[in-house]
Amino acid sequence: MADAMKSLTESFRNVGVSRAYGDPIRLGGKEIIPVALVSFGFGGGTEGGDPEGAGSGGGGGGLVFPLGVxxxxxxxxxxFRPNPLSLMACLVPLVCAAGLALRGALRARR
Structure with missing residues (x-):
């Protein structure tokens, strides 16, 4: 299990700001720098009681969401120029939450 954890740690050593901001790209005579939301996580575990380590496991995953340039x-x-599709994807839950809060406030007022 210690070897697996060490391997995962080495794999994610370079994750950070360098992943959120991409390498500059020259496009149409202008230089752009892509920006993304980067998130990852991993975990592991074992079922206690077995000294041989049977039942141990782990997993992980990540998300890269393009925000703009x-x-x-x-x-x-x-x-900063936002990605319109990402902006809409971020605004939909916010608008839904605001609508539900307004509906709840109007019902409470009655």
């Missing part, structure tokens, strides 16, 4: 505008200022 940083680019320079015509004035040379650095600006």
């Amino acid at each position: 940083y680019t320079q505008d015509d004035g040379g200022r650095l600006t």
Whole structure:
């Protein structure tokens, strides 16, 4: 089990800011830097009582969600341009939660 944990630790050593911000890309004469939400996790366990280690296991997973890009505008200022699909995907739960809260407040007022 210790070897598996060491292997997982080595695999995720380079995960961090370098994964959230991609390498700069030249597109249409401008340089863009992709930005993503990066999340990962892993875990392991064993069923106690067996000295041979039978019953142990583990798993992991990750998510990369493209948020947008940083680019320079015509004035040379650095600006963030969001990915419209990601923006919509993030706003849908927020709008649903706000709608449910408003509905609950209106029902309570009656």
